[in-house]
Each structure stands twice: as C-alpha cells, then as structure tokens.
Amino acid sequence: MMLKFRGIDFDVVEASDHVGGRCATHSFVGVGPDCAHDYYDMGAMRIPKIGSMKSTLNLIKSPSLLNIPDSLVEYVYTVYTVDCQGNPTYYEPFCYWYQNKDSPECVSPNCSKMLSKMCSRSSSPRYKSTSTRDRTTTPPGIFSCFLPPASFNRALTETLSDYADFVQTDQKGWFRVEGGMSFVTDTMAARLKSTIWPQAGATSIDVSLSTPAVAMSLASDGRTIQVTTGGEKSSTNSYDMVFNTTALGPLQQMDLSGLNLDRDILDGIRALSYDRATKVAINFNKRWWTGFYPNADAMHRGGGVSSSDFPLGFTVYPSWDNGDGTNVLIASCAWAQDASRMAALVPDYTDPSTPTPSYAGPIAAVCLEGLVKLWAGRQEAPTLKDLHDYYITHYAWAWSHDLCTCGTFALFGPGRFQNIYPNAHYAWISGALDSVLFSVIKFLAARSTESPDVATKALKLLASDSNPDKKHFEKNERGEHPEGDERLAYWCAEASAMK
Known part of the structure; x- marks a missing residue:
C-alpha cells in the first residue's frame, strides 16, 4: 500500500492461496446450522490496546488507509471481578497436575517480583546472553501458568518483552476484528486492486496467488534482481528492488546462490528459530460453557481463557453472544512443545483420503477428553457423552506444518541477533x-x-x-x-x- 501511494510500479507474488500469512480465518460456513460467528482465527486473533500496537490500529481505523473502524470490537481476555481491596477473582476453569485449580498460590505474587528483578539486571552485559532458565531458580514446572514447556530456553529479554505486552493490557483491554483477522488483509488486497485508492485513476495491482518465489539472483548488470517464480505461471522477471516478506524458513528454501550473500547472512537465515503454535476449533450445537460466567452481563460479553497442563494448553472462549445455539470454541491453543505434540495429530485436509472430521478423530478426541478433565467438578460440567452429542465438526491447524511459514513467529535465543536491533514487538x-x-x-x-x-x-x-x-x-x-x-x-x- 505504501508503494502504491508513492506511485511506484510493482508486482506482488504470494506463494499461498490467500493473502495475509498468519492473519488467516477458517470458516465453518455450510457445516451445520448457520451462526453469526461461524469461524475462528487460526493465527493472529487479538490486538492489545497498548502504545506499541498503534500502527495496527491506525491501519484499520484511518480513513485514508483501510477505514474499517467498526470492525474493531471488544475482545474479552479474562473474566474476573475485583473486591474492595483490589484483589481479582478469576472465573475460568484451570487445571494443573490434575487438580482443578490455578497454579500454586505462591507463584502469582512472586512472578512480578522476580521479573522486575530480572528487568533491573538485564541491562548488564552478563545478562544479555542468558536464557529465561538461567535466571530462574524456581523449578520450571511451577511457571507453567504463563510459559509452555520449552519456553525457558529462549532469551531473557524475549520473555520480558512478551510478558510486558500482556501485563500492559490488564487495564487497557483488547480488540478483535469482526469477521476474523483475514478481513484486515483482504481489505488491504482490495485497496491494491482499487482504481480509486489512494485517488481516482490509480493503477490496479493484483496479487498473484499460488505463485511462490523459488530463486533470486543478481542480473549481469549487478544492479537489478531477477526473481523466478514457480507454480502454474512460472517465469523470471527483473526488478530494481525486491522486498522479501517471507519468514526465514521459506526464504531458506529458495535458491539464493545468485545473490552472493555474506556467510553471516546465510547463517542467520538458517539459525533463527520460530515458535510453534497449533489451534483446534470445535463447532458445537450448544454453548455449554456458560456456567463459569458470574452474571448475565458477563455471559453476554463472553470471552475468557482457561489454561492447563493438558495437551490442550489454552482454551479460548468466544467474545460474543450467539445465544445458546451453534457456537465455535477454540478448544486448544497450544504453543512451543505442546504445539509440536498436538501438530502430530493434525491431518492433511488437502488429502482426499483424509477421513471426514468426527469426534472420534485423534485430535478431536484429545481435545474433548481434555475439556472434560478441565471442567471436572464445576457446575454444569459436561460429560464426554455430552460433548459427543454437542459436536458438529472441527478444524485444526499447525503453523509448523505450513509451507509458507514453517512456524509462527521468530523466537530469539540468548544472545542471538543482539546487534541488529530487533523490534521489541516483532511477533505482533x-x-x-x-x-x-x-x-x-x-x-x-x-x-x-x-x-x-x-x-x-x-x-x-x-x-x-x-x-x-x-x-x-x-x-x-x-x-x-x-x-x-x-x-x-x-x-x-x-x-x-x-x-
């Protein structure tokens, strides 16, 4: 959009069959009874109302950009009330070590104190190349309330930045996008195609979908760059400038030998690791989870997140009120090692031999059994038979299996890339x-x-x-x-x- 605004001629080639990368919304339209929100976001699903997210909010709201401010609606991250002393009471189900309660009471009061202490020391050179595990003397299992397994090996500053983004939202809240995050990137693609944006007579730019770049090289003049694309429209074209917006996994799969890149750059492309994320959404014919909401107003707003040390990881309740009929629940939102293990159960939906989704399928069975354990002992807790009766269909997605991402977002290890000034909120x-x-x-x-x-x-x-x-x-x-x-x-x- 910036290039079009400047009047610069350009092409856009996209390896995927849709624009937006991890702004990807899966629709359940046509499967079971219709409902107002028959979709879920497989990737990005929420925007915190904090200063560092200003560019995203401006993109969506600005009349000269996407101009879709009404699409930003409330996202309810947690459901809680505060007593007269300011102490919160959380209502979502939690389960750790097969006990239906949050992590031990000694953890929460000490987490902020520990992280504040680490923050004050992290400016010291000896702390810049340390992992979260190095600076944590408490057994890692105690902190499963906010860090999935395998997260303790990442950089300390990575943990602090991630923690800070979520802490800032405690008093400011969150947005979601009505219709799903794909609505944002689809609207961006529509602006490129428009002949009246940014002004009448503008050139229409089509995004070439399913057109992966397979090689890049310097032309013989040493100034222009030749880009070879695959797919049905295989071709080689020359450009004065190329903006590569792929993740480094897909970039590594391209033939870059003709660019004469330094060894450090090639090693960097190989070395940067990516976190993993797997999401499973289940379409139920009944909103069976409303029992934890403390009152009718909270039930109308919806939302909330349960966490556990089951394979589920996190369960995300929808931030809307579709009534008690058909509703989509993100039964599992798993990161890190939890995500890898759930990803092993995700089928290839493009394979004609893949069975029709059912509650007996491996990943659906794990999710439904986990939900029963998570809700055990609660009022109106469902049985496994109840969930089988409520089940309509499901869909699962593992970003580590996506050929166009090879993971979710970059995950810096201790001391990695410390001199390239990485953005503190690059994962958003x-x-x-x-x-x-x-x-x-x-x-x-x-x-x-x-x-x-x-x-x-x-x-x-x-x-x-x-x-x-x-x-x-x-x-x-x-x-x-x-x-x-x-x-x-x-x-x-x-x-x-x-x-």
Missing part, C-alpha cells in the same frame, strides 16, 4: 508494519540523489500531511519516538551503497 502485526515502514525508508533513502541527507528528505515525504502513514512518526504518550529510527535507516542505506 505492528512489528511487521514497523518493519515495512523501516524498509521503505531505507529504499527511498538509497534511491534519492537530491541531497546527501536522504533519510531526512525521505522522512519529510513520508510524514507529510497527505501521507496516510504519518501517524507512524508521532510520539507515544510517554514522548518516545517510534522504534524505526530514521538515522539507523539512513546508515543502513549508506552502508549498502558503499558495499
């Missing part, structure tokens, strides 16, 4: 938007010949009143500048030119 949509903005600044800076201070001119252009991206450059409520530092963009462009 805002991280991708900020990365794109930073890349466009570098592109404009490198192509400018009007002044040595090309970055300043590029920024003035991007921050002009007529530019829909202007809000990217506004300071946040604490007076801090955005993470995309224009000086760093300039020096990146200069260094590339010298090389």
Whole structure:
C-alpha cells in the first residue's frame, strides 16, 4: 500500500492461496446450522490496546488507509471481578497436575517480583546472553501458568518483552476484528486492486496467488534482481528492488546462490528459530460453557481463557453472544512443545483420503477428553457423552506444518541477533508494519540523489500531511519516538551503497 501511494510500479507474488500469512480465518460456513460467528482465527486473533500496537490500529481505523473502524470490537481476555481491596477473582476453569485449580498460590505474587528483578539486571552485559532458565531458580514446572514447556530456553529479554505486552493490557483491554483477522488483509488486497485508492485513476495491482518465489539472483548488470517464480505461471522477471516478506524458513528454501550473500547472512537465515503454535476449533450445537460466567452481563460479553497442563494448553472462549445455539470454541491453543505434540495429530485436509472430521478423530478426541478433565467438578460440567452429542465438526491447524511459514513467529535465543536491533514487538502485526515502514525508508533513502541527507528528505515525504502513514512518526504518550529510527535507516542505506 505504501508503494502504491508513492506511485511506484510493482508486482506482488504470494506463494499461498490467500493473502495475509498468519492473519488467516477458517470458516465453518455450510457445516451445520448457520451462526453469526461461524469461524475462528487460526493465527493472529487479538490486538492489545497498548502504545506499541498503534500502527495496527491506525491501519484499520484511518480513513485514508483501510477505514474499517467498526470492525474493531471488544475482545474479552479474562473474566474476573475485583473486591474492595483490589484483589481479582478469576472465573475460568484451570487445571494443573490434575487438580482443578490455578497454579500454586505462591507463584502469582512472586512472578512480578522476580521479573522486575530480572528487568533491573538485564541491562548488564552478563545478562544479555542468558536464557529465561538461567535466571530462574524456581523449578520450571511451577511457571507453567504463563510459559509452555520449552519456553525457558529462549532469551531473557524475549520473555520480558512478551510478558510486558500482556501485563500492559490488564487495564487497557483488547480488540478483535469482526469477521476474523483475514478481513484486515483482504481489505488491504482490495485497496491494491482499487482504481480509486489512494485517488481516482490509480493503477490496479493484483496479487498473484499460488505463485511462490523459488530463486533470486543478481542480473549481469549487478544492479537489478531477477526473481523466478514457480507454480502454474512460472517465469523470471527483473526488478530494481525486491522486498522479501517471507519468514526465514521459506526464504531458506529458495535458491539464493545468485545473490552472493555474506556467510553471516546465510547463517542467520538458517539459525533463527520460530515458535510453534497449533489451534483446534470445535463447532458445537450448544454453548455449554456458560456456567463459569458470574452474571448475565458477563455471559453476554463472553470471552475468557482457561489454561492447563493438558495437551490442550489454552482454551479460548468466544467474545460474543450467539445465544445458546451453534457456537465455535477454540478448544486448544497450544504453543512451543505442546504445539509440536498436538501438530502430530493434525491431518492433511488437502488429502482426499483424509477421513471426514468426527469426534472420534485423534485430535478431536484429545481435545474433548481434555475439556472434560478441565471442567471436572464445576457446575454444569459436561460429560464426554455430552460433548459427543454437542459436536458438529472441527478444524485444526499447525503453523509448523505450513509451507509458507514453517512456524509462527521468530523466537530469539540468548544472545542471538543482539546487534541488529530487533523490534521489541516483532511477533505482533505492528512489528511487521514497523518493519515495512523501516524498509521503505531505507529504499527511498538509497534511491534519492537530491541531497546527501536522504533519510531526512525521505522522512519529510513520508510524514507529510497527505501521507496516510504519518501517524507512524508521532510520539507515544510517554514522548518516545517510534522504534524505526530514521538515522539507523539512513546508515543502513549508506552502508549498502558503499558495499
């Protein structure tokens, strides 16, 4: 969209059959009775109302961008009440070590204290290359309330950044997108195709779906880049600039030998690990889980998240009221090692020999049995037979099995990539938007010949009143500048030119 706004001619090739990557919504339309929300988000599903998500919210709400503000509606992350002393009471079912309660009482009061202590020390060089496990003396199992298995090997700063994003939302809340996150990226694709955006007479740009890039190389002139695509429309085309937006897993599968990349870059492409995520949604003919809501208002708002050490991981209750009829429940939202084990049960839905989904299927059976254990002892707790009777269908997705992602989001290990200034919220949509903005600044800076201070001119252009991206450059409520530092963009462009 930024390139189209600048009047730059470009092509978009997409390996998948849809745009949006992990902004992917699966629809249950045509399976069972219709309902208002017969879908679930297989990837990104919520946006916290915090400063670092400003670029995402601006993209959705701005009249000069997507202009779909009404699609942002409340997402209820937890269901709780607060007593006169300010102590919260949570109502969702929890289950750890086969006990239907939250993690031990000694954990919650000490988590914030421990992380605050780590935060104060993390600026020391000896802490920069340590894992979460290195700085944790308590047995890791105790912290399963907020970290899935295998998460303790990631960087300490990774854990702190992730924790901080969620803590900030405690008082500010969350958004979801009505219709699913795919609505955002589908609207972006529609803006590219439009002949009236950003103004009448604009060039229509079609995204070439199911067209994977299989190779990139420098042309004989040493300036243009040749991109070879596969699929039904296999071809090789030359470009002055290529913005690669793939994850590093798919990038590694391309033939990059013709780009003459440094060994450090190639090693970086290989080395960066990605977290895993698997989600299973079950379409039920009855909203059987309303028993935990404390009152009618809470039941109408819906929402809430249960957690356990069962294979389920997290169970996400829908943040809407479709009545007591057909409803879609995210029965399992698993990360890390939990996700890998659930992924082994996910069938290949493109294989004609794959059986029709049923409650007897391996992954559905694990989820239904887990839900029964999770709800054991609660009022109106369902039996396994009840859930079999309520079951309509299900759908499961493992991002580690997706050829176009090879995982969910990047997961930095201790000391990895510590000198490339990674975005602190790169796993969110805002991280991708900020990365794109930073890349466009570098592109404009490198192509400018009007002044040595090309970055300043590029920024003035991007921050002009007529530019829909202007809000990217506004300071946040604490007076801090955005993470995309224009000086760093300039020096990146200069260094590339010298090389």
